Amino acid sequence: MVASLPTEPGRHSPRAAAAKRPRIGVVKFASCDGCQLTILDLEDELLAIAEKVEIVEFAEATSRRSAGPFDVLFVEGSISTPDQVEEIARLRAVTRLLVTIGACATAGGIQAIRNWLDHEQVRHAVYPEPAFVDSLAMAHPVADFVHVDAELRGCPISPGQLREFLIALVTGRRPQLPDEAVCLECKRRGVVCVAVARGIPCLGPVTRTGCGALCPAYGRGCYGCFGPRESANTGALAAWLADGRTTAEVGRLFAGFTAWSAPFRTVIDAHGGPPGMTPEPSETTDA
Amino acid sequence: VVAAAAAFLPRTELGRLFEALVADGRRVIGPTVVDGAVVYDELASPAELPYGWRAETAPGIYRLEPSGRERAFDYTIGVTAWKRYTHPSIVPLSRAHREGNQVVVESVADAPPRLAFFGARACELAALAIQVRAMRAGPLGDADHAARRDAALVVAVECATSTNTCFCTSMGTGPEVDGGADIVLSELEAGFVVRTASDAGAAIVDGLELRPAAPSEKDRVAAQVAAVRTAIGDPVPTEGLPTRLRAALDHPRWAEVADRCLACANCTLVCPTCFCTSVTVASDLDNIDGTTERTWDSCFSAGFGRVAGDANFRPKVRDRYRQWLTHKFSTWWDQFGSTGCVGCGRCIAWCPVGIDVREELLAIAPAGAPSPPIPWPVSPAQGRAPAPLAVVGPATHVTATVRSVTFETLDTATLHLATSDAALLGARPGQFVMAELPGFAIPPISISRIEPDGLALTIRSVGPATAALTGLTPGAEVSLRGPLGRGWPVDAAFGHDVVIVAGGIGLAPLRPLIDAVLADRPRFGAVRLYLGARTPRDRLFVAEMSALASRADVEVAEIVDRAGPEWFGRVGVVTQLFDQATWDGSRAIAFMCGPERMMQATASTLERLGVRPAATWLTLERNMACGVGTCGHCQLGPFFVCRDGPVFSLAELGTAFGREGL
Numbered sequence: 025m026v027a028s029l030p031t032e033p034g035r036h037s038p039r040a041a042a043a044k045r046p047r048i049g050v051v052k053f054a055s056c057d058g059c060q061l062t063i064l065d066l067e068d069e070l071l072a073i074a075e076k077v078e079i080v081e082f083a084e085a086t087s088r089r090s091a092g093p094f095d096v097l098f099v100e101g102s103i104s105t106p107d108q109v110e111e112i113a114r115l116r117a118v119t120r121l122l123v124t125i126g127a128c129a130t131a132g133g134i135q136a137i138r139n140w141l142d143h144e145q146v147r148h149a150v151y152p153e154p155a156f157v158d159s160l161a162m163a164h165p166v167a168d169f170v171h172v173d174a175e176l177r178g179c180p181i182s183p184g185q186l187r188e189f190l191i192a193l194v195t196g197r198r199p200q201l202p203d204e205a206v207c208l209e210c211k212r213r214g215v216v217c218v219a220v221a222r223g224i225p226c227l228g229p230v231t232r233t234g235c236g237a238l239c240p241a242y243g244r245g246c247y248g249c250f251g252p253r254e255s256a257n258t259g260a261l262a263a264w265l266a267d268g269r270t271t272a273e274v275g276r277l278f279a280g281f282t283a284w285s286a287p288f289r290t291v292i293d294a295h296g297g298p299p300g301m302t303p304e305p306s307e308t309t310d311a
Numbered sequence: 312v313v314a315a316a317a318a319f320l321p322r323t324e325l326g327r328l329f330e331a332l333v334a335d336g337r338r339v340i341g342p343t344v345v346d347g348a349v350v351y352d353e354l355a356s357p358a359e360l361p362y363g364w365r366a367e368t369a370p371g372i373y374r375l376e377p378s379g380r381e382r383a384f385d386y387t388i389g390v391t392a393w394k395r396y397t398h399p400s401i402v403p404l405s406r407a408h409r410e411g412n413q414v415v416v417e418s419v420a421d422a423p424p425r426l427a428f429f430g431a432r433a434c435e436l437a438a439l440a441i442q443v444r445a446m447r448a449g450p451l452g453d454a455d456h457a458a459r460r461d462a463a464l465v466v467a468v469e470c471a472t473s474t475n476t477c478f479c480t481s482m483g484t485g486p487e488v489d490g491g492a493d494i495v496l497s498e499l500e501a502g503f504v505v506r507t508a509s510d511a512g513a514a515i516v517d518g519l520e521l522r523p524a525a526p527s528e529k530d531r532v533a534a535q536v537a538a539v540r541t542a543i544g545d546p547v548p549t550e551g552l553p554t555r556l557r558a559a560l561d562h563p564r565w566a567e568v569a570d571r572c573l574a575c576a577n578c579t580l581v582c583p584t585c586f587c588t589s590v591t592v593a594s595d596l597d598n599i600d601g602t603t604e605r606t607w608d609s610c611f612s613a614g615f616g617r618v619a620g621d622a623n624f625r626p627k628v629r630d631r632y633r634q635w636l637t638h639k640f641s642t643w644w645d646q647f648g649s650t651g652c653v654g655c656g657r658c659i660a661w662c663p664v665g666i667d668v669r670e671e672l673l674a675i676a677p678a679g680a681p682s683p684p685i686p687w688p689v690s691p692a693q694g695r696a697p698a699p700l701a702v703v704g705p706a707t708h709v710t711a712t713v714r715s716v717t718f719e720t721l722d723t724a725t726l727h728l729a730t731s732d733a734a735l736l737g738a739r740p741g742q743f744v745m746a747e748l749p750g751f752a753i754p755p756i757s758i759s760r761i762e763p764d765g766l767a768l769t770i771r772s773v774g775p776a777t778a779a780l781t782g783l784t785p786g787a788e789v790s791l792r793g794p795l796g797r798g799w800p801v802d803a804a805f806g807h808d809v810v811i812v813a814g815g816i817g818l819a820p821l822r823p824l825i826d827a828v829l830a831d832r833p834r835f836g837a838v839r840l841y842l843g844a845r846t847p848r849d850r851l852f853v854a855e856m857s858a859l860a861s862r863a864d865v866e867v868a869e870i871v872d873r874a875g876p877e878w879f880g881r882v883g884v885v886t887q888l889f890d891q892a893t894w895d896g897s898r899a900i901a902f903m904c905g906p907e908r909m910m911q912a913t914a915s916t917l918e919r920l921g922v923r924p925a926a927t928w929l930t931l932e933r934n935m936a937c938g939v940g941t942c943g944h945c946q947l948g949p950f951f952v953c954r955d956g957p958v959f960s961l962a963e964l965g966t967a968f969g970r971e972g973l
Contacts, residue, residue, distance in 0.1 A: 072596055073596065076596055188593075191593075191594060191595070191596055192775075194596055195594055195596065195597070195598040195750055196598075196775055196778075196779070197592075197594075197598075197750060197751050197752070197775040197776065197779070198752065198774055198775045198776075200591055200592065202612075202614065203613055203614070204576065204609075204612045204613065204614070205573070205574070205575040205576060207575040207576055207577050207580070207663075208575075208576050208580065208607070208608070208609065208612070211391075211400070211576070211577060211580035211581065211607065212400035212401065212580070212606060212607050213400075214350065214391055214395060214400070215346075216345060216346040216347065216348040216350065216390055217373075217390075217577065217661055217663070218346075219663050220371060220372060220373050220660065220661050220662075220663060221346065221347045221348045221373045221374070221390070222346075222347055223372075226663070228575070228663075229573040229575035229577070229663050229664075230573060230575075243346065254613040255574050255613060255628055257570075257571075257572065257573045257574065257628070260570065260571050260572070260573055260664055261573055261663070261664065263571075263664075264371070264663070264664040264665065
């Protein structure tokens with residue numbers, strides 16, 4: 025459940041929220057900056073929001089820098105180096121409400137595919153002089169190291185959910201960030217189910233909503249960029265998808281932007297690891 | 312009333328029927344092919360109908376295939392039900408505005424579009440009627456749904472084909488069209504046999520000046536629908552099904568199906584009768600302007616059974632699947648006097664992992680299985696006389712002004728509200744209101760005192776909405792809907808001893824009952840209060856309760872869960888207060904409110920003391936989002952807790968009380 029700010033009884037009132045402009049920071053670790061760009065994409069609203077909060081750290085947008093403290097810190101990116109482990113611990117200590125944003129920070133991101141591979145091999149494959157690179161053996165979600173108060177999922181995050189979160193923050197109410205399946209958005213929009221009507225593999229039933237059923241609305245299956253929803257029954261979906269697909273093909277469907285999240289990881293592990301790790305598909309699993 | 316005479320509409324003249332509907336001021340909504348499936352969308356002409364297509368369906372699979380003949384209606388049913396138009400997926404509910412202390416909340420009601428539903432099948436007509444009953448049941452109906460349905464004219468089509476997910480025959484809803492439409496078409500190669508079934512339908516058809524249908528045409532129509540009935544057979548024996556399901560609440564199959572179920576909610580959203588919704592709140596950055604809207608939701612969503620403090624009454628997928636299936640095939644009868652399933656088969660075809668409701672029913676409640684009478688809650692309709700109608704509509708928002716605020720504990724405050732609204736002032740003990748501030752979630756709040764010129768609401772701050780309410784200051788306004796629900800049966804206690812048991816904030820809804828008993832003190836026997844709280848600092852209405860304790864004609868016993876040296880009273884759980892009780896429970900009526908576990912323990916204790924289940928009353932907490940029985944969140948077996956309760960007797964609840972996951 026998402027915490028809200030401030031947390032004392034009686035302090036949620038509009039007056040209390042208005043009395044103090046929360047100090048906001050935006051920082052990044054191993055990531056593409058796409059989620060930060062989503063913040064900038066709020067454009068007109070961002071100006072209004074900036075009047076309600078004090079943005080003290082946001083490298084993508086301003087040259088102002090701050091070491092903290094932060095009332096709210098938005099954290100993008102996975103933790104992939106020893107330095108980042110130290111930095112996130114330092115930031116946590118000076119932050120009241122730590123909010124991870126995007127698939128990298130919340131689930132490890134696409135780079136967590138390397139978590140299944142040999143660290144040294146990966147280093148040598150990517151860098152000509154790996155000796156200069158100090159990286160962790162795995163790309164971690166932020167929550168592996170510090171307590172996280174709230175998450176905004178997605179690759180990138182949804183502008184709608186970000187807006188909802190910010191408004192809730194400044195008005196002192198609980199943000200409405202549903203943990204239901206993408207399917208509900210699909211059906212509310214009246215999108216014809218691509219899985220049932222066209223046999224396209226779709227992770228919508230096990231993936232958290234927030235995107236507005238973007239991919240299915242364009243005739244594609246959901247590839248799970250918001251990560252697992254509450255009660256994600258990935259095993260049952262994988263079993264259904266096994267009909268007519270190889271083991272490797274089924275595993276690959278889950279090995280995307282949130283592959284390292286536990287419900288997806290379990291399926292990938294049960295299907296021989298992510299692509300590149302799997303033996304050449306030959307046998308099928310339907311039986 | 313189906314007119315005896317049937318007419319014949321040549322296929323080439325179908326456009327004239329369209330034109331007549333348009334001339335009647337209607338937009339025509341009908342079947343058309345989009346993204347490989349038949350959906351119901353606005354049609355410009357009959358050319359957009361799905362000519363030449365039929366649907367092949369199986370659990371988890373839907374494919375359009377060429378039908379091999381140039382008919383428009385061989386596809387059976389569309390992906391989405393007509394509820395998209397009678398009960399849209401998103402409906403604006405209210406608009407709120409705050410200006411300083413002033414709060415104004417207005418309901419938003421758009422005039423419904425004038426539509427013609429073109430091509431509704433027998434199962435769909437049944438579904439439209441069932442949803443009307445659901446949305447208009449209880450003391451308060453849903454005005455939006457009623458307006459939309461009433462504004463639509465229905466042109467039905469009798470099925471000439473079926474798919475292997477159809478089971479209308481079992482549910483008694485088809486394939487023959489029998490009422491529920493204005494115009495009924497039956498498709499033949501050369502055109503349509505047309506029957507009219509309402510004055511509005513007759514007016515449209517009469518204007519077309521059609522020739523009468525030939526006997527041979529009528530015979531062919533009868534033969535093709537008879538062939539559909541034969542093809543479908545009777546896949547789900549429904550004789551005794553509601554009671555068979557009630558007897559199977561602990562069947563191991565619920566857990567097995569939960570292993571396969573994704574809880575994705577698709578079955579409920581494609582279902583033509585499912586009506587459940589959630590209320591979402593939005594506001595601007597200053598919380599000056601807020602809006603609420605309701606969106607389709609599902610008993611498969613985690614949030615559906617969730618209440619303040621993040622407790623969840625249906626945490627497991629097993630619980631959610633059981634709620635859905637038992638609601639459709641069993642408790643729907645208790646609530647609305649009909650099946651909740653029409654046998655359209657959408658939930659089977661559109662389940663992404665192909666769970667077949669027919670198969671599950673046969674496994675969980677097989678035909679012929681003994682259905683012994685079990686102590687299940689009696690139907691709300693049978694169990695008692697209907698509660699007097701609340702006199703406000705669900706869209707009626709009343710503004711009340713905070714007169715004063717009393718801080719009861721560190722996290723609980725009482726708002727004393729001034730209002731002149733007759734309905735609110737006429738509230739009965741045990742009723743509640745929905746309390747709304749712009750931009751905040753809208754919690755149900757028990758009325759803790761009914762005053763001549765206002766109400767008191769005692770609110771524990773457990774989240775932002777309740778914190779905002781307890782943070783209000785004198786002069787501030789709050790918008791209320793109510794009074795809602797059924798109150799305590801004060802009259803039933805005349806001539807009896809009265810036992811009142813409260814845990815924590817549970818004392819709030821009991822206080823108006825205490826007031827009512829004391830106001831009429833001679834009409835009651837002994838009056839005994841048993842009060843529990845977490846700590847001494849969490850006790851409510853301390854001065855008042857002390858005053859009561861000093862009266863000769865009221866007994867008050869108190870206990871706290873934990874205490875420091877400042878507390879000289881008893882420490883423990885509420886039931887320990889009854890350890891020394893010697894009174895005769897058979898003469899008593901008990902009223903209790905508190906955490907459900909506390910009430911379960913107290914119920915056992917009271918039963919041991921001789922208090923009859925029919926004389927033990929309690930008030931339940933559930934996720935009450937609409938307050939009028941149309942959002943579906945607060946269901947408990949056959950009950951809508953908001954509408955049928957929140958006050959129930961143990962006898963009414965039967966085994967539903969305290970049953971995990973129900």
